[in-house]
Each structure stands twice: as C-alpha cells, then as structure tokens.
Amino acid sequence: MLPVLYAWVLKTMQEGMMTGNARAAQTRLVQRRVLAATSISYIVVILDTAIVNVGLDRISTALATDIAGLQWVVNAYTLAFASLLLAGGTLGDRGGARNVYLIGLAVFTLASGLCGLASSLAILTAARTVQGIGAALLVPCALTLLNHAYPDAGERAGAIGVWAGCGGAALAAGPLAGGVLIDLLGWRSIFLVNVPIGLIGLAMTWHIGHDEKPVPARHFDLSGQLAAILALGTLVAVLIEGPALGWEKPVILAGMAVCAAAWILFLTIEVRRSQPMLPLSFFKNRIFSGAAIVALATTLTFFGLIFVLSLYFQQVRGYSPLRTGLAFLPLTAVVTAGNMISGRWTKARGPRWPVLAGLCCSLVGFLGMLPSGPASPYWLVGLPLLAIGLGGGLITPAATAALLATVEKGRVGMAAGVLNSARQTGAALGVAVFGALVAALHPFDLGMRSALGIAAGISAAVLVWWALVVDDRKQECQVAPENRTQ
Numbered sequence: 001m002l003p004v005l006y007a008w009v010l011k012t013m014q015e016g017m018m019t020g021n022a023r024a025a026q027t028r029l030v031q032r033r034v035l036a037a038t039s040i041s042y043i044v045v046i047l048d049t050a051i052v053n054v055g056l057d058r059i060s061t062a063l064a065t066d067i068a069g070l071q072w073v074v075n076a077y078t079l080a081f082a083s084l085l086l087a088g089g090t091l092g093d094r095g096g097a098r099n100v101y102l103i104g105l106a107v108f109t110l111a112s113g114l115c116g117l118a119s120s121l122a123i124l125t126a127a128r129t130v131q132g133i134g135a136a137l138l139v140p141c142a143l144t145l146l147n148h149a150y151p152d153a154g155e156r157a158g159a160i161g162v163w164a165g166c167g168g169a170a171l172a173a174g175p176l177a178g179g180v181l182i183d184l185l186g187w188r189s190i191f192l193v194n195v196p197i198g199l200i201g202l203a204m205t206w207h208i209g210h211d212e213k214p215v216p217a218r219h220f221d222l223s224g225q226l227a228a229i230l231a232l233g234t235l236v237a238v239l240i241e242g243p244a245l246g247w248e249k250p251v252i253l254a255g256m257a258v259c260a261a262a263w264i265l266f267l268t269i270e271v272r273r274s275q276p277m278l279p280l281s282f283f284k285n286r287i288f289s290g291a292a293i294v295a296l297a298t299t300l301t302f303f304g305l306i307f308v309l310s311l312y313f314q315q316v317r318g319y320s321p322l323r324t325g326l327a328f329l330p331l332t333a334v335v336t337a338g339n340m341i342s343g344r345w346t347k348a349r350g351p352r353w354p355v356l357a358g359l360c361c362s363l364v365g366f367l368g369m370l371p372s373g374p375a376s377p378y379w380l381v382g383l384p385l386l387a388i389g390l391g392g393g394l395i396t397p398a399a400t401a402a403l404l405a406t407v408e409k410g411r412v413g414m415a416a417g418v419l420n421s422a423r424q425t426g427a428a429l430g431v432a433v434f435g436a437l438v439a440a441l442h443p444f445d446l447g448m449r450s451a452l453g454i455a456a457g458i459s460a461a462v463l464v465w466w467a468l469v470v471d472d473r474k475q476e477c478q479v480a481p482e483n484r485t486q
Contacts, residue, residue, distance in 0.1 A: 040166075044105075048131065053074070055182055080130075080131075107133060112131060115127040171332045175329070176329060224276060225277055286470075292418060296426035313327050
C-alpha cells in the first residue's frame with residue numbers, strides 16, 4: 001500500500017511541477033506579447049514627433065507658413081495629446097485598457113494618413129490634432145497593459161525600460177529616416193510612414209488576451225476635461241501668437257485672462273470632485289510629484305531644443321533634410337542606450353541615481369552648446385547633443401517606474417495619464433516658449449542662446465529638487481497610504 005501511495009504522491013508532484021512550468025511559460029509568452037504590442041504604439045508616437053521636426057522647412061515652403069504656423073503644426077498634436085491624456089487613462093480604467101488602446105491606435109493611424117494628404121496648413125493642423133487624440137488614448141493604456149502584465153516591480157521596471165528603449169530607437173531613427181524620406185518622396189511621406197506601422201500594431205494587439213475587470217464606478221470628468229483643454233490651449237496660443245501679434249494687443253491680454261481663469265476653474269473642479277480627472281491626492285506623495293515635475297521639465301527642454309535646432313540647421317546653416325537628420329544623430333542615437341541602462345539601473349538600485357545622472361548630463365549639454373553660432377564648427381553642437389540625448393534616455397524609464405510604483409493597480413491608468421500629460425504639456429510649452437524666443441530675438445543665434453540658457457536653468461533647478469525629495473529608501477516608492485484601495 002505504501003509503495004502505491006508513494007508512487008501516486010510522486011506522480012502528482014511531477015504533474016504539479018509540469019503544470020507550474022507550463023503556467024510560467026504561458027505567463028512569459030503573454031508578457032512578451034504585451035511588451036511587443038505596446039512598444040509599437042510608443043514607436044509610432046515618438047517616430048511621428050521626431051520625423052516632423054526634420055520636415056519643418058519643407059512644410060513651411062509648401063504651405064507658405066512662418067514660425068508660428070510651424071509651431072501649430074507641432075503643437076496641435078502635443079496639445080491634444082496633453083489635454084486628453086488624463087481622460088485616456090480614465091477611459092482605459094473604465095472600458096478596458098486593451099479596447100481603448102486599440103481605438104487609440106486606429107485613430108492615430110487614420111489621422112497619419114490624413115496628414116499625408118493635407119492640402120493646406122489648416123487641414124494639416126486639424127489632422128495633427130486628431131493624431132494627438134489617438135495618442136492620448138493609446139499611450140496611457142499601453143502603460144496600464146504593461147503594469148498588469150508585470151506585477152513584479154523589478155520586472156516591470158525592466159519592461160518599461162525596453163518599452164522606453166523602443167521609443168528611443170524611434171527617436172534615434174526618426175530624423176535620419178525623415179531626411180531620407182523627404183529627399184526621396186517629399187514631406188508627406190513622413191506622415192504616411194506611420195500607417196503600415198500602425199496596422200502592424202493593431203494586428204499584434206488583437207491577439208492580446210481580454211482586459212482585466214474594468215472599473216465601472218469611475219466617472220468621466222467632462223467639466224474638468226473641458227476646463228483643462230481651455231486652460232492649456234489658451235496658454236499655448238498666447239505663447240505662440242504673442243510675439244507675432246504683440247503682447248499688448250487686446251486679444252493676447254484677453255487670452256491671458258481666459259487662461260488664468262480656466263486654470264483656476266480646473267483646479268476648483270478637481271478639488272470638489274469625488275472622482276476627479278486629476279486626483280490631487282496623488283501629489284501628496286513626493287515621489288509622484290517629483291517624477292511628474294521631472295517629466296514635464298525634461299520634455300520641455302528636450303523637444304523645445306529639437307524644434308529650435310531643426311530651424312537652426314535648415315534655415316541658418318542651410319542643411320538639407322537628410323543632413324539635418326544626420327546632424328541630430330548624436331542627440332537621438334544615445335537615447336536608446338540611456339533607456340536600456342536606466343531600466344537595469346532602476347531595477348537594481350531604484351530611480352534616484354538614474355534621474356540625477358540624466359539631469360547632470362542634460363545640464364552639461366545645454367551649457368556646452370551656449371558658445372555655438374551660425375559659423376561654429378559642427379562638433380561644438382554635436383558633442384553637447386550626446387550629453388543631452390544620454391540624459392533624456394536615463395531619465396524617462398526611471399521617472400516612469402518611480403511614479404507608477406506610488407499608486408495601486410486600479411488607478412495605474414490615471415497615474416499614467418498624469419505622467420504622460422506632464423510630458424506632452426512640457427513638449428508643447430517647450431516648442432511654444434523656445435519658438436517664441438527665436439521669433440522675437442534677432443539674430444537667430446541670440447534667441448537660440450536664450451533658449452539654451454533657460455533649458456540649463458530648468459535642468460539645474462529640477463536636479464536640486466529631485467536630489468532633495470528622493471532618497472534610496474525602498475519604502476519611498478511604495479503605494480502612498482491615501483492612494484490604496486480600501
């Protein structure tokens with residue numbers, strides 16, 4: 001009897017081990033599918049941003065527009081993206097991250113085709129706005145899918161590093177790919193290239209399993225959303241149109257007043273809501289607020305600089321789109337390496353040091369580029385670009401992992417929306433502010449140096465802020481008590 005019982009127990013244990021191994025293999029397969037599918041979304045979003053800047057001069061000539069018009073071409077996308085990201089995260093939590101992700105990627109892909117067919121500045125700007133709407137739906141849901149697929153914090157940090165690395169690869173390839181496409185096929189091809197990539201992403205996402213149970217109790221904050229759109233939209237409009245129309249003009253002064261009132265209204269609505277679009281309680285956690293500030297400041301300086309340098313290379317130095325793409329390689333090529341290093345570093349040691357190192361690199365790069373002018377040798381620009389690109393690559397995965405670790409699973413979509421909204425708001429403000437400087441100050445290099453000085457000052461201030469609010473204690477990156485599900 002005992003030998004039979006022993007054999008049965010041994011067989012059961014072996015079957016259990018085989019079942020456990022099979023489950024582990026299945027889990028890893030699902031994780032790889034989720035990571036691959038979500039990385040596609042980030043590739044098209046970043047690729048679009050990187051490519052568009054290389055085409056600014058050709059778009060200006062084809063559609064007969066000035067710097068303000070080019071700012072709207074860039075910011076129509078980032079403005080819609082930033083304004084609706086919080087809603088995108090909430091919709092993902094309510095309706096299922098996979099479903100909303102699919103809708104967002106489909107909208108983005110369709111709008112990319114419309115951009116490529118635009119016959120006027122107004123149509124291109126409108127299509128860029130629709131692109132931003134699609135991106136606002138898919139990006140926070142991509143992070144939610146990653147958070148669900150990787151419950152372990154260390155593995156999640158590594159996955160986010162790969163995800164951000166794919167965006168870095170798109171950023172690295174974007175300027176050069178854009179230059180080649182524009183030289184061979186014209187500026188419209190830089191938008192049309194997103195269509196086949198988007199279709200691949202849709203096919204891959206379709207095979208991801210069903211969403212986890214959504215959160216039906218969360219209501220959509222319509223009044224808060226409208227106030228946010230008005231507040232951010234008027235802010236960017238005033239910054240773009242102020243230098244061209246004159247800061248003392250009644251329409252600009254009225255815009256300032258509306259902007260201030262809209263921001264006050266938005267904060268008032270969010271404070272009074274039981275289920276706000278922007279839960280201000282998130283910011284009670286200093287890691288959350290610190291990561292959000294770092295994200296906004298980094299994209300403000302990074303994408304503001306890309307906009308200014310695109311004009312500098314093409315309109316001041318007379319570079320072709322292809323040569324401009326090559327000139328950006330020191331900036332973009334090292335972003336991917338920085339993302340990968342940061343993912344591993346954050347997994348092993350936490351987010352503090354990767355962000356500090358990234359901010360130091362960015363500060364050195366901005367200061368190093370200050371002496372450059374119209375006749376400066378290229379290396380005087382290229383070497384600082386290496387430091388700025390590495391800094392941006394180090395910051396993104398670490399700040400993302402730090403912020404997402406402060407909220408419970410059911411609110412990750414909202415937290416991801418806040419983070420990416422901060423990033424896109426920073427990008428829109430960077431293009432608006434730095435573009436205003438080069439439009440208002442002459443010669444061009446005076447405006448560019450002013451922008452670099454502001455970027456260096458912002459990087460230094462945020463570096464001090466992060467050093468003060470984040471330390472190496474592991475409990476700093478745990479879910480804040482006020483944010484836990486009761």
